Amino acid sequence: MDKSRTCSFVSFNCKSIKRSADHVRQLCHSSDVIALQETWLFPHDIQFLSEIDDRFGSTGTSAIDTAAGMVCGRPYGGVALLWNKSVFQNVSVINCDNPRICAIKIVLGDRSILVFSVYMPTDTMLNLTEFTDCLSSVSAIIDNINIECVYILGDFNAHPNERFYEELTCFCDEQNWSCIDVQFLGVSSGTYTFVSEAHGSNRWLDHCITTKSAVSSVLNVLFNN
Template identity: 25%
Template sequence: MDMSHTPLSIAKERALTSCTYNSTGLGDRQRYFIAEMLSAKKPDVLLLQETWLFESQLTKLSSLHSDYIAHGVLGMPERREFIAGHPFGGVAFLWHRSLAASTKIVRCENNRLCAIYITMDTTTVLLVNAYFPCDNHSKTSVDAEYQAALDSALCLWIESDADVVIFGGDLNTDISRNNAHSHALNQLAHNINSDLAWRCSEAQQIDTFISSDGKGRSCIDHFVLSQSISHNISFLNLCKICSDAGTSCFPVSRPNKLSRPKWSERMKPYKDDALFWDSVWKSCDKPHDGIVFDLRQNTKREYHYALRQYKREERALHRERAASQRERERERERERERERERENGRKHDVIR
């Protein structure tokens, strides 16, 4: 779960509170979580990444919370043919209705970015929300797609006449890494006269991403701020609502070694496919027809068929082993009987 939260003093007697959150879709549990977070934290602006929405579904953003206005960029084009994966993920802004009159949407050429202007007193703020490609962990080479996203952010800054720039979101690299992507992100911050918020004195840096197995941890969600306001951060940390709301709306699973089936490795490909397409189906709001629905049904059917087939094989093998064990027991019993008969014969000879 990725989220960070920061209030900034920008205009006189006015702070701007913003959050960034990678939702990995907008299914029922994600919408519930976002609504709970907005009600609890009441940020002025929420930056969302990986909404996984088609253009026809962007209206869902406006229904996330009645106190917020939304603007989003589609992550997947509306096509008839099947689309593999989530090419851009989709990004969106939600801002409080109290800022409605002072907010203006900015057009972006790159679908990994969306931007808005907010005017506070006499100060104009450009907010840029980004979902960057994954880190390639190369020491020397920056992926072309990652560089293109950085260049698009730089162009927004160059073309803007805003007094302050706030650039944030899931930037998919940890600034502590000594590799090409982290260097490129640091160079962007330098080029736009900005600082990374995690480096400010009031920041409480923490891992914003933890892998499902708990082994992979990193800080990949960032705010990049104009140097003129970076010293005005009140605090920057991981939202407490993450752990509170996450407990109630995200299922928690714990491995149970005692009940782990012996056939888990053989069934893993079928299970992984079924779980993947089930998650895609849920992120698409559970359609009742179409290719995503069909793929979910087919992979689920294949998984259960393979599971039944393997269980039949296991039962047949168990019966065969049990029969072999019974035959060995009978053979041992016959051998013991023969031994008793030989012993009785020897005793009979002695008596005679």
């Protein structure tokens, strides 16, 4: 990879990768790494990720437990990462052991970075423990691999000044991480990443978290609503 080249990282809650495949293919033309949430893939369908664009490598998780037999209702959950193989030629998949988290290690010459895609539970008191456990799992993976430059993209279900956002902010402060999208745009900017079909309300649920070493590498933050 040309070290002077600017790379584009994108996060997209696709609400079924099969239904949104054409849109993800469009993202592949302008992005180098794509973090996906709510892929809604069964375990045996993960291979579908590699069929979206043959220029891109892929990894993903399924949140659907088929061990109990027949699954009722629509699919749910799941995260994935796609990366441009011509831009990032040395990539390894990290075992996260959590259906809400997937990660890759990218080696760029003498430097390595970690990229995560995460999908957090909805903001309720009952889900608070799972939310903090997911953040702790990400932190543990980073500590275990010992890479300083890290990007954590995804749907955190953390709207500014609400419970999960406050928890996320406290965790970032403890870890010396930055919520880089809020840092760039401002918590009172009116930014939103989700529009509720039921209520018509706008929510800023998706974020990009970076470690201290990665902050200076972020040149811009844009949202496409």
